[in-house]
Amino acid sequence: MKTTLTVFLKEVKENLRDRRTITSALLYGPLIGPVIFVLIMNTVLTRELNxxxxxxxxxxxxxxxxxxxxxxxxxxxxxxxxxxxxxxxxxxxxxxxxxxxxxxxxxxxxxxxxxxxxxxxxxxxxxxxxxxxxxxxxxxxxxxxxxxxxxxxxxxxxxxxxxxxxxxERDQSTPQSRAGQMFAILPYFFVLTVFMGGMYLAIDLTAGERERQSLEPLFANPVPRWKVLLGKLAAICAFSLTSLLIGVTGFGICGRLIPAEKLGMVINLGPSFAGQVLLIMLPLVILLASLQTLVAAFAKSYREAQTYLSMLMLVPALPSILLSVMPVKVAEWMYAVPLLGQQVGITQLLRGGQLSAQEIATCVISGLIVALLATLLTARVYSTERLAISA
CATH class of the missing domain: 3.40.1710.10 (abc type-2 transporter like domain)
Structure with a gap:
């Protein structure tokens, strides 16, 4: 674990000095969603109310x-x-x-x-x-x-x-469930925040080092490559999780700036909501970090990795798009599907519902299993000589 910790601290320290990574992971990624959302909603609601x-x-x-x-x-x-x-x-x-x-x-x-x-x-x-x-x-x-x-x-x-x-007529909706319909796109913003938080770090730690020809000397050290990979993944996850925390906090603050009460709605994005979101999103943080590293490992340059990961960014949008055009009744099996489980769970929280311990456990455990499989696949790619050869 000493090797993994050393790699983790090294990568975190170096990337904290990189302006592009900090801007993407800790500013642009987590805050652009809340800012755009509150501006749009305030503009639309104010105009309609007027x-x-x-x-x-x-x-x-x-x-x-x-x-x-x-x-x-x-x-x-x-x-x-x-x-x-x-x-x-x-x-x-x-x-x-x-x-x-x-x-x-x-x-x-x-x-x-x-x-x-x-x-x-x-x-x-x-x-x-x-x-x-x-x-x-x-x-x-x-x-x-x-x-x-x-x-x-x-x-x-x-x-x-x-x-x-x-x-x-007996409308069974509640002020919070009506607000949940207005915030239906919020789960995708959280997934996008996690993706953006770790994307540039994943590119730099794999394709970037390969392009700078610093990956080959690193692999020449007498340490297992999987320990090096775990250190890099831990650094990516740290940035992604921090980005998500900033994003959830940002939406919690911006939610208070939207005059939803004038439309008979209640928006509750407080600590309880934030805590449950962070818990069910944790497996997705690990999964996306592994997938980003895996995809970046096939790129020979920083720019090529950016292209690959830009296409990968479309994958997290699929559950949000499908649920918006094909409304379906929530079923227990959905919580066992990564991305879909997070989408359904956060939507339920936005509507004022409560997630049971079983639903949270299903979402977390299934996500961790898939994340483990993705990590093992990435470790397999890291063990090949092809990756050690610089472009």
């Missing part, structure tokens, strides 16, 4: 044909704007989010007691228009229900005839 509190401006074509309806919509917060010549083109070009068009025969149909039609023109592919369209649709629905009820009363009928079935 839009919800302010009257909504909607161009109205034919407002003179339904003055009573326009007056009722004004009371709900609609601010009619002058008519535009080509509403379809205006909506497609984002000149207007939504346009209300009232036909000339609206009044005639209304007086006859017939159904009067209005058109709501919008482009559902425009992301910014969604909330505005929903607000206008809600205003129109409220006006339609009220006028329908008044017509029935005028004819001596009960308004309840319009609704033979009443719907009582």
């Amino acid at each position: 839009k919800a509190d302010q009257p909504i401006k909607v161009p109205v074509i034919g407002a003179e044909y339904a003055p009573n309806m326009i007056a009722a919509l004004k009371q709900q917060g609609l601010l009619p704007q002058p008519a535009i010549a080509d509403p379809e083109e205006a909506v497609r070009n984002q000149g207007a989010e939504v346009v209300l068009r009232i036909p000339a025969d609206f009044g005639t149909s209304w007086r006859k007691g017939e159904a009067s039609q209005v058109e709501l023109i919008y482009d559902s592919s425009q992301r910014d228009a969604g909330s505005s369209v929903e607000r206008v649709r809600h205003m129109l629905d409220a006006y339609i229900r009220r006028q329908g009820a008044m017509r029935l009363v005028a004819r001596g009928l009960a308004p309840t005839l319009m609704a033979p079935v009443t719907l009582d």
Whole structure:
């Protein structure tokens, strides 16, 4: 163990002097996610909240044909704007989010007691228009229900005839589970933080030393190569784990800066959440360190190793992508699959759920087994003469 400890301390000390490694592992990797996330979420939430509190401006074509309806919509917060010549083109070009068009025969149909039609023109592919369209649709629905009820009363009928079935909705979501949906991408940020924390170190300790022709003299020493490998892996894991700790802390701080409570959500990224995340991510730290070292061992230069590891970076994204496009019910077997188990476990914590001791143990033990296999494979590659030959 003395050899392993010596290699570990040497690599940690040398890489603490390397600005690129420090920037990637301890600054850029762990902090870029929280900073970008809080900026995006604050911008989006602030804009949507401001839009919800302010009257909504909607161009109205034919407002003179339904003055009573326009007056009722004004009371709900609609601010009619002058008519535009080509509403379809205006909506497609984002000149207007939504346009209300009232036909000339609206009044005639209304007086006859017939159904009067209005058109709501919008482009559902425009992301910014969604909330505005929903607000206008809600205003129109409220006006339609009220006028329908008044017509029935005028004819001596009960308004309840319009609704033979009443719907009582019981939403079982909690403020924290709704917040968990908003933070669904957070597990991938944690995996990416671990990856970035050890990537440049793994490249430098394998392909970098091979390119500098310092790996061959190191292997010439009368010590088992697996001890040298363990020292290097321990250094990579130390940087990755530190990066993860900074990232989890960063998200915990940034979570307090997001006005989620205004949307009826609760974000809990406190010490309990951080501790469980660090525990279930620990096997992934070892696994990714071994995989990064293994892939870098096949590169003859620093730049070539960067290319290989950039492609490897796509692998941790697969569970997040699959779960986002193919929502599945959480099953116990998922905790036994590395990457997927971490994704599912962290998502459960974000939704306010609790991970049982069995689920945590399954996630940790299965991850450690796979990490051990990856380490053994890396040690096998390290024992070959091909790796000792510098480029």
